[in-house]
Every structure is written in C-alpha cells, then in structure tokens.
Amino acid sequence: MNKKNKTAADAARVLFLVLVLAFLYLPILLLAFYSFTGSTHIGAVRGFSLQNYVTLFTTSELTDMILGTILLALGSAFIATILGTMGAIGAFYSRRGVNAFITSLNQVPVVNADVVTGFSTCILLVVVLHISKDSYIPLVAGHVTLCAPFVFLSVMPRIKQMDPSIYEAALDLGATPFIALRDIVIPQIVPGIISGFALAVTLSLDDYFIATYTKPATFDTISTYVVNATKGAQTSIKTALWALSTVIFVIVVLIVLGMNIRSMRAEKARLENSVRRGGANV
Amino acid sequence: MENKDTIIELRSITKEFEDGFKAVDDFNLEVKRGEFVTFLGPSGCGKTTTLRMIAGLDVPTSGDILLNGKSLIGLPPYKRPINTVFQRYALFPHMNVYQNIAFGLRQKKVPKDVIDRKVTRVLDLVDLEGFEERGIHTLSGGQQQRIAIARALVNEPEILLLDEPLGALDLKMRKEMQLELKNMHDRLGITFIYVTHDQEEALTMSDKIVVMNEGKTQQIGTPEDIYNEPQNAFVADFIGESNIFNGVMTGHLRARFCGGEFACVDDYEEGTHITAVVRPEDVEITAPEKGTIVGTVDSVIFKGMHYEITVVSGRNEMVIQTVHNANVGDRVGMRVDPENIHVMLAEDHTNQFYADINKDFRLEFNGHHLDTSLTKIIRGSRRLEDGRIVDSSGETIEPSRIRILVSIQPDDIDMTDDQDKGLIQGTISNLIYKGDHYSYVIHTELEQDFVVNDEYLWNMDDRVSLMMPVDKMKFSLRRK
Numbered sequence: 001m002n003k004k005n006k007t008a009a010d011a012a013r014v015l016f017l018v019l020v021l022a023f024l025y026l027p028i029l030l031l032a033f034y035s036f037t038g039s040t041h042i043g044a045v046r047g048f049s050l051q052n053y054v055t056l057f058t059t060s061e062l063t064d065m066i067l068g069t070i071l072l073a074l075g076s077a078f079i080a081t082i083l084g085t086m087g088a089i090g091a092f093y094s095r096r097g098v099n100a101f102i103t104s105l106n107q108v109p110v111v112n113a114d115v116v117t118g119f120s121t122c123i124l125l126v127v128v129l130h131i132s133k134d135s136y137i138p139l140v141a142g143h144v145t146l147c148a149p150f151v152f153l154s155v156m157p158r159i160k161q162m163d164p165s166i167y168e169a170a171l172d173l174g175a176t177p178f179i180a181l182r183d184i185v186i187p188q189i190v191p192g193i194i195s196g197f198a199l200a201v202t203l204s205l206d207d208y209f210i211a212t213y214t215k216p217a218t219f220d221t222i223s224t225y226v227v228n229a230t231k232g233a234q235t236s237i238k239t240a241l242w243a244l245s246t247v248i249f250v251i252v253v254l255i256v257l258g259m260n261i262r263s264m265r266a267e268k269a270r271l272e273n274s275v276r277r278g279g280a281n282v
Numbered sequence: 283m284e285n286k287d288t289i290i291e292l293r294s295i296t297k298e299f300e301d302g303f304k305a306v307d308d309f310n311l312e313v314k315r316g317e318f319v320t321f322l323g324p325s326g327c328g329k330t331t332t333l334r335m336i337a338g339l340d341v342p343t344s345g346d347i348l349l350n351g352k353s354l355i356g357l358p359p360y361k362r363p364i365n366t367v368f369q370r371y372a373l374f375p376h377m378n379v380y381q382n383i384a385f386g387l388r389q390k391k392v393p394k395d396v397i398d399r400k401v402t403r404v405l406d407l408v409d410l411e412g413f414e415e416r417g418i419h420t421l422s423g424g425q426q427q428r429i430a431i432a433r434a435l436v437n438e439p440e441i442l443l444l445d446e447p448l449g450a451l452d453l454k455m456r457k458e459m460q461l462e463l464k465n466m467h468d469r470l471g472i473t474f475i476y477v478t479h480d481q482e483e484a485l486t487m488s489d490k491i492v493v494m495n496e497g498k499t500q501q502i503g504t505p506e507d508i509y510n511e512p513q514n515a516f517v518a519d520f521i522g523e524s525n526i527f528n529g530v531m532t533g534h535l536r537a538r539f540c541g542g543e544f545a546c547v548d549d550y551e552e553g554t555h556i557t558a559v560v561r562p563e564d565v566e567i568t569a570p571e572k573g574t575i576v577g578t579v580d581s582v583i584f585k586g587m588h589y590e591i592t593v594v595s596g597r598n599e600m601v602i603q604t605v606h607n608a609n610v611g612d613r614v615g616m617r618v619d620p621e622n623i624h625v626m627l628a629e630d631h632t633n634q635f636y637a638d639i640n641k642d643f644r645l646e647f648n649g650h651h652l653d654t655s656l657t658k659i660i661r662g663s664r665r666l667e668d669g670r671i672v673d674s675s676g677e678t679i680e681p682s683r684i685r686i687l688v689s690i691q692p693d694d695i696d697m698t699d700d701q702d703k704g705l706i707q708g709t710i711s712n713l714i715y716k717g718d719h720y721s722y723v724i725h726t727e728l729e730q731d732f733v734v735n736d737e738y739l740w741n742m743d744d745r746v747s748l749m750m751p752v753d754k755m756k757f758s759l760r761r762k
Binding site: 095163165166168169170171172173174175176179184187188 | 300337338339358359360361364365366368369370372373374375376385386389390433434437
C-alpha cells in the first residue's frame with residue numbers, strides 16, 4: 001500500500017469514529033445546550049437561562065416524581081438484590097441438575113420482553129388476586145421481578161470464582177452454616193452483589209412498561225411522566241425535562257468515570273501486591 | 283470391647299454417590315490416640331472422601347464413625363472436635379493472618395486476650411512470628427500452608443485431618459514441610475490423619491499406612507510392613523518399584539515364575555496360582571550359567587545412585603537396580619535370595635501378555651495376527667493420511683515407545699489338539715479339579731504360564747494349542 005492510500009485510509013477511519021461518536025452523543029449534547037437557554041422549542045436560541053433548572057427543582061410535581069422514582073428504584077433493587085443473591089447461592093450449592101434447572105429458569109425473565117412481564121404481573125396481582133394498584137405492591141413486585149434475575153446473573157460468576165472449600169473450612173472451624181455464609185461467603189461475593197444492585201437500580205429507573213401497567217394512578221416514574229408530559233401542552237414542564245435529562249446524563253458520566261478510576265486503581269494495587277508477593281518468595 | 287487407646291473408629295463405612303459410584307466401600311479402621319495415620323492411594327481411590335466423612339463434610343451412606351466410643355453420625359462438622367487442613371489451604375482471602383487463625387476460637391466465644399495469646403503461640407509454632415497483620419495474598423505458598431496448619435491447630439482438635447497439604451508446594455519445600463509436620467506431630471501429641479498419593483511421603487511420616495484402591499482398603503500396616511510384605515499385587519505395584527509375575531507353586535517352598543523355578547520362603551500347596559513380587563534392588567546379576575534365569579540386557583539407565591537395568595528373559599521382563607553397570611545386549615544370569623521373593627496368593631487368574639505392534643500398526647502375538655488395530659484400542663486415536671497414528675490430543679503415537687498389555691480370563695481360552703489352530707502352544711503342567719471344571723496351567727514355549735478353565739479332562743503333559751478370541755481380550759496401553 002502506498003503512502004497516499006494509507007493517509008486516505010486513516011482519514012476514513014477517523015471520519016467513521018467521529019460519525020459514531022456524533023451519533024451517540026450529539027442528541028444529548030443538543031438537549032443539554034438548549035436546557036441552558038430560555039427557548040421553548042429546539043431551533044430558536046433565546047439566550048442563556050437557568051430557568052429550566054429552577055423549574056425542575058422547585059416544582060413539587062417534578063421533585064415528588066423524581067424522588068418517588070429514586071425511592072422505588074432503591075427499594076425494589078434492595079429487595080431484588082437479596083432475592084437474587086440468595087437464589088444464586090442456593091443454586092450454586094444445589095445438586096448439579098437442580099443448579100442447571102434454576103439457572104435456565106432464571107434466563108427466561110432476562111430475555112423476556114418487559115411488556116409481557118408488566119402485563120402479566122398486572123393480570124395476576126390486580127385482576128386475579130385483587131391487590132389494589134394504590135398499595136404499590138404490584139409496582140414493587142413488578143420491578144423486583146424485573147431486577148432479581150439480573151442480580152442472580154451478576155452474583156453467580158463471583159460465587160463460581162470463589163474457592164468452594166472456604167465455606168467448608170468455616171464449618172470445619174466451628175461456624176454454623178449461617179455464620180459461614182454471612183462472614184465468609186458473602187464478603188467474597190460483595191463485588192458481584194454491588195454490581196447486581198447497581199444494575200437493578202438502573203433497570204428500575206429505565207423501566208416504562210412494567211410501571212405503566214402496575215403503578216397507582218396518582219404516581220409517576222420519570223419514564224411514565226416524561227412520556228405523558230411530552231404529549232401534554234405545558235411548555236415550562238417540557239423544557240424542564242431537558243434539564244432533567246441533562247442532570248441524569250451528568251450523573252451517569254460521573255458514575256462511569258468514578259467506576260473506571262476505581263478499577264484502574266484496584267488493578268494497579270493488585271499488580272503492586274503481586275510484585276511484593278514475588279519478593280516474599282525469595 | 284472399647285479400647286481406651288482408640289480415639290476414632292470407622293466401622294464398615296460406605297459412601298455411594300447419587301450416580302451409583304461407590305467412592306468408599308466397607309472401610310474399617312481403628313486409630314490410636316496420638317497416631318500418625320496416612321491414607322495412601324491413587325487419585326479417585328476414596329481417601330479424600332473418607333477424610334471428609336470423618337470431618338463431617340460428607341455423610342456416609344452406611345456404617346458408623348465412633349470418636350472416643352461415641353457415634354459422630356448426624357453431628358455437623360462445626361460440632362466435631364476435629365479440624366482440617368485443606369488441599370489448597372482454603373484461607374479466608376478477605377481476612378488477615380490473625381483473623382484467619384482466630385476464626386475458630388471466635389466461634390467458641392473465647393475471650394479476646396486468650397485468643398491473642400493462642401494466636402501468638404501458634405504463629406510461633408509454625409515459625410511465622412509477627413505475621414498477624416499480613417494479608418493472605420502477600421504470603422508465599424509455603425507460608426499460606428503454615429497459616430492453614432496454624433488455623434487448624436489453634437483449636438486444639440482431638441484429631442487433625444490433612445488433605446494432601448503439601449501437594450501445591452515445590453519439591454524442596456515439600457521435603458522441609460514433611461519433617462516439620464512430623465516434628466509438630468511428635469511434639470503436640472495430636473492424632474494426625476493424613477491423605478496423600480505420594481508413597482514416599484507416606485513412608486517417611488506415618489506410624490500406620492492405609493493403602494486404598496477403588497474405595498477399598500488394600501492393606502493396613504506400618505511403613506515397613508507395607509513395603510516388605512505387600513498383601514497383594516496392587517500394594518506391591520503402588521509402593522516402590524516392583525517386578526510382579528504370575529506364577530504357580532511347583533513344590534514345597536518352590537515357585538515358578540518369570541521362566542524359572544525359584545526357592546522361596548512362603549509356603550503354599552503345590553499347584554497354587556501365585557503372584558510373585560521381587561523388588562528391583564533384590565535381583566542379583568550373575569554369570570549366565572550361575573543364574574536361576576537367563577536373559578538379555580535390554581536397557582541401562584544411570585540414575586545417580588544406581589543403574590536401572592531392564593533384562594528380557596523370554597516373554598518376561600525384570601527391572602534391576604544395581605551399582606554395577608552392564609551393557610545392552612549382554613547375556614546375563616539373575617538370581618534372587620529366597621527371603622527376597624514375596625509370594626502371594628493370586629487374586630484372580632487373569633492371563634496377561636504383551637502383544638507386538640508390527641509396522642502396519644497391527645497387533646501380533648507369537649507371529650499370529652490379532653484382528654484389531656491400535657486405533658480401536660487407544661480411545662480417541664485416529665490414523666492420519668500420512669500413516670501416523672495420533673491420540674485424542676493430536677500427539678503422535680510412536681509404536682516403539684508403547685506396549686500393549688493383553689488380558690484374558692481363564693474361562694475365555696479354549697484348548698485344542700490341533701496345534702496350528704491356537705495362538706500359542708504349550709504343555710499342561712498342572713491341573714486342579716474345581717468342582718464343576720478343571721483349572722489347568724499351560725506352560726508355553728515362551729516360558730509363560732497360562733491359566734485355562736475347561737470342563738473336560740485333559741492329561742498332564744498333554745500338548746495343546748490355546749485359542750483366544752480377540753473379542754474376549756482386554757487391551758491396555760503401557761509406556762516403555
């Protein structure tokens with residue numbers, strides 16, 4: 001390949017990368033830009049303004065909705081984490097056939113469409129069992145059903161990595177199965193539990209279908225609210241949602257950065273540790 | 283009758299897994315207080331399963347385990363005064379050395395100052411003073427090993443179980459730890475039950491060795507007993523190196539094996555089928571005319587302390603360890619002192635012989651073609667287009683590097699007068715009536731004895747030909 005062709009190929013590569021990045025990030029950057037203006041619709045710039053952010057954090061309808069969504073996410077993620085972790089531990093220590101059976105059963109809700117989960121939860125709890133949507137039980141149950149299988153999937157690899165004899169060693173040293181689980185097994189799989197919890201929170205925040213079918217009429221999550229609001233006529237609320245999108249985006253970016261820095265540090269510490277251990281062998 | 287000295291007793295322990303596999307079969311053992319007992323056997327022989335049943339981590343299908351006369355069955359592991367050193371240490375990675383060692387004492391709610399004292403003392407015992415605050419991952423394999431031992435010992439168990447604790451260490455470290463463990467045992471007076479597949483480790487450390495194979499006890503005895511008086515061919519083969527021959531008693535204190543008649547000290551009735559064991563260091567090389575048997579030197583390997591010489595005599599092979607050199611191709615005589623020949627009753631009468639591999643990868647015996655091929659015998663092997671044979675992992679199989687051992691049962695061999703019909707010819711040298719059939723010993727031209735069961739009566743010294751159907755033969759691969 002001659003030099004000219006090479007530069008052309010390089011340029012094509014860069015162009016492709018720029019296009020991909022633009023496709024990924026331009027929409028949200030556009031929204032972020034307009035959230036800091038007084039514009040009522042995208043296209044007309046009316047100068048810098050924080051009005052959208054003031055509306056976002058002072059309108060009680062909006063703050064209640066945001067707070068409610070977060071509480072719902074944390075609460076259902078918490079329950080899902082307990083259930084998913086227990087399921088993974090239980091499956092792991094079961095006989096091989098049982099383990100395989102539980103693991104495949106767990107796959108189904110993961111792959112299944114949310115709309116089916118939401119609709120069927122609604123049918124069972126509300127229509128068949130007559131549980132009122134106002135009790136929040138159908139909503140929480142729906143979100144736990146959504147999240148628990150993912151927690152299971154995120155905890156399982158950690159358990160498999162763990163030396164299975166440390167549980168037996170704990171029993172051998174006089175710990176009851178409960179203590180051995182609490183003091184020995186759980187600390188080993190904490191990273192899996194944490195990432196399972198984080199995943200569960202995100203899933204719950206993201207969900208639209210399950211919430212529409214199971215939520216109380218007076219309650220809205222961010223997703224259901226945004227869908228309704230964009231159909232409505234209240235301009236100030238609509239533009240405040242631009243601000244909300246921007247805030248969510250910034251938080252996500254910060255979290256991702258934080259996680260990456262942490263794992264880089266951990267990797268560095270691990271390397272240093274192994275060097276030190278190498279020294280101890282001499 | 284309860285013996286005061288017995289600390290633990292296993293009574294016909296059997297462990298059968300759900301898939302029907304019997305890991306341990308009717309295992310019986312008594313261990314005296316303060317003894318160092320080793321379970322020795324190849325992997326999968328059930329030794330670790332037995333240990334786990336003592337620890338309470340596995341539950342026997344049947345049988346009883348008595349500690350100081352009281353049954354342990356139904357008692358969970360955390361209530362047994364027994365601690366284990368696991369194969370790969372099983373230290374708790376999120377705890378430091380102190381927390382690991384203190385774990386057992388904390389479960390028993392021992393006061394903090396007592397725990398501190400005991401941890402310091404046990405760290406001193408394993409030569410790791412001042413390691414309390416160290417993380418597990420900062421320790422070398424040998425140090426982790428010592429912490430694992432300390433963690434078990436600090437609980438002052440009545441019995442310490444050790445499951446191949448030195449398996450992950452390098453050779454030098456292993457030798458050091460063997461001595462240290464033995465010293466620790468002698469100093470502390472705790473009963474040790476040790477599991478290993480390393481016969482040297484077992485012989486070095488133990489007061490008593492339990493040799494196991496396929497879930498069954500093969501022999502229980504002191505290291506000397508096990509080495510010098512193996513009770514069966516498995517033990518003889520597993521412990522040390524041995525020449526093992528099938529043979530027959532030919533008279534009072536006389537046995538024929540390996541193509542010769544030897545004087546021995548074990549007395550069995552004439553005509554009994556026997557297994558004879560001769561240790562390589564007990565064979566003496568003599569001038570051809572002075573030997574009980576004569577053979578040709580096939581290979582000589584210098585091993586540092588001695589030469590390992592393989593002599594082929596007829597169809598038999600004798601491995602000899604000697605400080606004197608010999609040359610490949612020499613005709614030599616061999617003799618063995620009667621007290622160095624260990625004669626045992628043959629367990630079964632399986633006939634075994636080596637088949638030849640011809641250049642076409644076909645098997646031959648005594649010049650006769652066997653209707654099978656290497657690819658059928660070696661599982662997963664196949665023949666490539668260029669004529670080579672490779673095994674399941676793609677490695678070339680070199681016919682000159684392997685031998686095929688053929689086994690066939692006495693019932694599956696037929697005798698005929700038609701000399702050309704069989705694979706090999708010989709004369710009947712012994713016959714015993716066994717109720718519904720006769721058991722014959724046929725002494726062949728290749729100095730090998732075959733045992734054949736037949737319902738018809740033949741006469742002594744009849745010359746017969748042996749017909750052996752290939753589909754009744756079992757083949758196994760041996761490396762040269």
